Amino acid sequence: MASSQLQLIALQGFPLVEPGDDLTALVAAALEANQLRLQGGDVLVLAQKVFSKAEGRYVRLAEVEASAEAKSLAEQCDKDPRQMELVLRESREVLRARPGVVIVEHRLGVVHANAGIDKSNIPNCDDDPQLLLLPEDPDASAQRLRAGLAQRCGVEVAVIINDSAGRAWRNGTVGFALGTAGFEVVENRIGDADLFGRVLEVTEIAVADELAAAASYVMGQADEGSPVVLLRGAKLRPSDDGSRALLRDRERDMFR
Numbered sequence: 017m018a019s020s021q022l023q024l025i026a027l028q029g030f031p032l033v034e035p036g037d038d039l040t041a042l043v044a045a046a047l048e049a050n051q052l053r054l055q056g057g058d059v060l061v062l063a064q065k066v067f068s069k070a071e072g073r074y075v076r077l078a079e080v081e082a083s084a085e086a087k088s089l090a091e092q093c094d095k096d097p098r099q100m101e102l103v104l105r106e107s108r109e110v111l112r113a114r115p116g117v118v119i120v121e122h123r124l125g126v127v128h129a130n131a132g133i134d135k136s137n138i139p140n141c142d143d144d145p146q147l148l149l150l151p152e153d154p155d156a157s158a159q160r161l162r163a164g165l166a167q168r169c170g171v172e173v174a175v176i177i178n179d180s181a182g183r184a185w186r187n188g189t190v191g192f193a194l195g196t197a198g199f200e201v202v203e204n205r206i207g208d209a210d211l212f213g214r215v216l217e218v219t220e221i222a223v224a225d226e227l228a229a230a231a232s233y234v235m236g237q238a239d240e241g242s243p244v245v246l247l248r249g250a251k252l253r254p255s256d257d258g259s260r261a262l263l264r265d266r267e268r269d270m271f272r
Contacts, residue, residue, distance in 0.1 A: 022249040025052065026234045026242035033065075035072035040164030046244060047169075054171040059250055060161070061231035063243035064179040064194050065137055065148060067157045073149040074138070075102060093118050099133065099147060106131040106149060111272055124150065125263045126194065127272075128181055151177070154195025155258035162197040174198035174252055178228035178235075184271040191232025193224035196259040199252035201225075222262060223252065 027046040033039070043062075047054065054060075082090070082097035086104055090097035094115045104110070107120035111127065122128050132150040140146060151157045158175040166172050177195035182188070193201060201224035231245040266272060 019249050019251050022230065022247060024230060024234045025050070025246045025248075027052075027244045027246065028242065030242065030244050033069040035069065035074070037070045039066065039070050039161055040168055043161070043165065043244060044168050047246070052246060054165065054169045054173055054246075055248065056171055056173075057248070057250070057252070058171070059174040059176060059199075059227060059247040059252070060165070061176040061178055061228060061235075061245045061247055062161070063235060064132070064150060064154070064177055065134075066243045067151045067154070067177055067195075068148050069138070071151055071157070073151065074146050075149060076144060076146045078144060089113060089118060099130075102133055102147060102149070103131040106133065122150065124154065124194075125260070126181075127269075128179075132179060132194075150179070151195065155197065155260075156195075158195040158197035159258075172198065174250075176224055176228050176231070178232055180232060191225075191229040191235075193222075193228040193259055193262060196224050198254065198256075199223070200255040200257065200261075201259055202261045203253070223250075224259060224262060 027050050029049055030046050031042065033042065043060065077096065077098045080098040080101050082101045086101035087097045089100040089104070089110065092113045093100065100118070103118060103120060106123055108123055109121045110118060111121060112119040117129050119127065119129055120131050122131050133147050135145065135147050138146070138148050154177045158177050162173060162175045175197040176193050178191045179194040180189040180191050183190065203221040203223050227247060227250060231247055234245050235242050
């Protein structure tokens with residue numbers, strides 16, 4: 017069901033996350049510091065890097081040995097062979113490659129540039145560079161936070177882990193839902209009527225991605241330092257299915 021009004025609040029003062037940090041405690045403290053209390057139906061959207069950092073998904077390039085395949089891919093993409101080795105390890109298949117970028121099907125099923133591996137907004141130094149991988153299981157990570165907040169705050173909320181990606185047919189990046197917990201991520205409107213009574217035949221709404229994109233705009237992509245957004249007013253259908261419904265089957269993907 018569509019919402020007529022949404023409120024998005026980027027939590028201010030959220031600390032830099034370190035491996036092993038308790039995200040439930042950090043989010044609860046940030047809500048209190050921003051004078052906010054969770055309500056039933058709320059959605060918390062958190063940047064992927066928050067989870068990756070807490071889960072210690074750092075890899076030092078000095079500890080990576082590039083394979084022959086990684087070296088060949090690095091030549092095509094003008095990238096560090098060690099980074100390409102990590103991309104291959106995190107991927108099911110390389111789909112496209114050109115100087116500056118490689119598009120892969122990540123082992124999670126997401127089609128992503130560079131397997132989502134990144135060095136922005138993480139501590140780094142030229143002498144000992146490191147990269148950050150995606151969470152091992154984003155849906156499980158989202159569910160743990162949801163359960164932790166329910167126990168701590170006494171309120172059931174939905175959780176989205178968002179990331180940003182480009183699209184095959186548009187310029188620029190947008191936010192998308194990498195992991196979810198607590199709601200139906202794709203709303204099926206097939207069989208419903210439009211304004212003129214015509215029956216909808218193919219309409220499915222990627223609710224999770226639309227909310228993730230809205231929150232991503234509030235978060236920012238550079239030095240804003242606001243990786244957690246409270247979203248209020250969404251009318252979501254409860255579900256424990258997670259984000260898998262957002263992934264298009266390969267045989268229906270016209271861009272592969």
